[in-house]
Amino acid sequence: MNPLRLLLLLALATPAICADPKPAPASAPAGKPIVLFDGSSLDDWEARDAGGSGSVEIKDKDMIIGAGDSITGVVYKKAKDLPVTNYEITLDAQRLDGVDFFCGLTFPVGSPKTCATLVLGGWGGSVTGISSIDGMDASENSTGHYRKFDNNKWYAVKLRVTPANISAWVGEEKVIDVDIEGKRIGVRAGPIEDYQPLSLTTYATMAGIRNIKLTPLAAEAPKVEKK
Template identity: 45%
Template structure:
């Protein structure tokens, strides 16, 4: 009888325990979902694939033509630099930008992205210095070929590559085809661009002695809640 008595009381106790676990699990999931929502907002398109819209050719001097072709911004090879700059104000930090790019011809960088970093700017160079250097220009005055972000990678002509860049007050991170290639702490570091791409600020693409195409340009806020 004593055993039966305790078993009888144990049923509702077990049910209450299961209910508590379920409730805590639900709260945890809501918290995690909320944190994810605060961290990653919806992507916003910066290019409709039909017209240059808010993008404008940069007068570097000796630049090639900038046009729209097959859903992409086409930057024709110039004497040196050809580029397009975004005419609206982008975020200064806590954002991600993603895009696709390919080199049609040439032997140097085809995806030079200049972007804001707080009150300064930086450039992500892809395929520079003869076609292989990937890195940030500049950190403490050293460009993409001379600092700790320097990497050497091969790029095929006429192949689309996927790029994603994340900027926070602490770090700049960059991915190519979902592979992390830039993971740079920027606290207490001097972040600048080279003088050649000053006119690409605040947000712009450029190519050096190469014909390049850029498409699917999108941006989103990270690290803060939506308004």
């Protein structure tokens, strides 16, 4: 047999030896915390007037949201650069005066156009929950509950958003844990719609806010069903 033909037949009969491909990572790495407010400037925040809104200023490195006739608050200008899911927001908040919510944290849920609001101390000062889920406010849906908040006391707040869940903590206590797959998420109709996608608001209440950070989280690995 022709030697060249023999070499060709041997090459076709021998399986190629390839390095094993590197496995795809199960999830993206968590990112470093992004400081949204460090007490030095409000340049990254835009105050909006809902009609009779109070002022927003810095005092002793705290963001002071004044008490207006209804909603007072600020919108984060660089929200387009932040993740809309798989993230945590942490901050400290305190009610300085008033009897309604002192921390209304509006945040994106999977899209800048799909948002919800974490309400602390609403509806007379004690209702805590998420507005809105399936068209129901925090005072109506399963996340809503009563919680006592003292004036002039700092509360550590943490919010976690994933494609499947919204959770929140006050201090070390987990106060909200709601699965959102298949549910309709949105903010309450009214002035708060103008404070999307990321903002902090109060209602007829003066509040102090500090140490606002957002931390991207690792995406959860997809679940593989066993056959």
